[in-house]
Amino acid sequence: MHPGAWWLWACCLGAAATQTTNPMLLLLALGAVVFVVVNRRPNAPWARSFRMYLYLGVFVVVSRVLLFVLVGAKTGPTVLVRLPAVDLPSWAAGIQLLGPIAVEDLAAAASEGLRLATMITCFGAANVLANPRRLLRSLPAAVRDVGTAVVIALTVVPQLAESAVRVRRARQLRGSTASGLRGVPQIALPVLQDTLDRSLLLAASMDARGFGNRAETTRRDSILMGALSLGGLMALCVGLYGLLGESTSADGEQTGTPVWIGRGFVVLGLLLGALGLWWGGRKVPYSVYRPDPWGTAESLVALCGVAAFVLVLEALRDDPIAASLVVDPTVQVPHVPLLAVVALLVAALPGLITPALPATPKRAARARAFEESAG
Template structure:
């Protein structure tokens, strides 16, 4: 048999590896964002630190299981550090400026500065209570978990693929949105590259001096790469529109605007404390109006799609798990408010409610039902 006609077959475990690579694909970025927003909405409904840490663990496990090796996939650690910074700042403000929650368990007392009469209600220094610190800890932890959920979406969903999947009515803002969406991943990639370059030159990559010397090149490089990508997308037809009747354009714009306003108002009603029976009907009506506006506005798009991302069973399961976690926590927050928002006066150890914890664990489903992301061969 001639050498050119011979086919080299994989041996042993290599055949299984080739088969796994053939089945791997990137999940639709919209599914990852719906999943992460569901976890974030669940985090807004509770201040129980055990539930918040469980949501954080679920997001971290899914990121570790389904993160690729692209530069933007390494941004999750940066969001975790940002969350820790937010938590630390919240605790410092509670110590220096006091807390709206009064308490009787005084831990220590700082020198208090006198303020003028027009600043009544604000204090600098004074007594620091255990109840005030617990309240600040719970609130800061909730905000840190929200940042972690957003970081999980940034680490799992490709920004360019998400932008390519936008409806046709939103292509006009797509060129501008790509700058904002790719800035943070490019920033993280540039930080890693410049720190590695400093270590290779024998310089320290830690300390204030290293941060100041790296900060300006990092910001400039990340912004230039984002703008270059936006310019490349503009040359390939992003944002190009066709001529449509003015009446149709105005109708599409009005439907989209009214629908988005209705969705925002209904989301606020669902996420705030208390029962709002109007929130769900307004949410459905707003989503329908926004969808109709996007469909009508999509007629202005003249750009075709090459190999659009599929929306199959893994995408439905991923998005559905996030929506299910959010719906369960919203329902349980109305039924058992003390379990999801443990009181800090008097201070007590929070308990882990069983049913909300099981609902949060549903968010682990994408780690097992989604395909493995393709790995680059080196």
């Protein structure tokens, strides 16, 4: 599978998660991501880090709830517990520590944390399903310098998981019995040191292979690339401002910013940006060994992600109440639009329609044991 297809699918699903704090929709999105990862995760050391992204998501939710309990505004009517309130001085803008904890506010804080955890899981799935080093080969030549730095940064978490497994196995061979939280202080420093060493080795190996090298550019080319990039960004800013300023009156007449300003400047900005990337790429000579092909499976994965995002937006536009958890006056059962459920089911289709990967030895042993027990 082309890595760009998985990243496009994950970005679309993460963008859909940003549009809602409905816990039911977020849990459905999480289920779709986990289903795809479990069925299509490759047998590679860097692909074993998905569990760490899940742990990070749980940590985000717990941290969001604890921060709300510590300094959050308590406005809900249903008080769950009353903690002693601590008023800070006037220079602290009236912030109050602790105080009564309402069920409505607690549920809203948890749903906001769940949204961020879903986004983290989506990008973690892209990092697990697609090797970021392969994605670097598909980037435009003009952004390969930035892409190299991003790839090295993205490999830190997978290498952290791999280093943790290797250090824990080495400690077990030496007879260490510390496990759980007691073993964290003993393995934290070796894991961090090993992760940083492997990241530096990756950066050195990529530099030795020519990543980040750039041919000399003339002053004319530099000015032209800067003008195209700056002009594209300015046109995009004007276009986005125009799109936000568009409005329609009750009788259907267009008011506010004219349509051609917003959409026209957005298109102009994209064209100038693409032209700047093309012109800048002419000065970065590089070759690609065995480029990843983009076939039918990649198109289906990308289409599933885009369709899920569009359908979720359409469902939330038709039913705005379903976009958030209703806590006024009390916590209510979240309303789940049928179209949004269909969209998230479509997002889970890549776990079935993409080519199956070779079974790992552990999976093959489980399959044989299941067949023997069934027989």
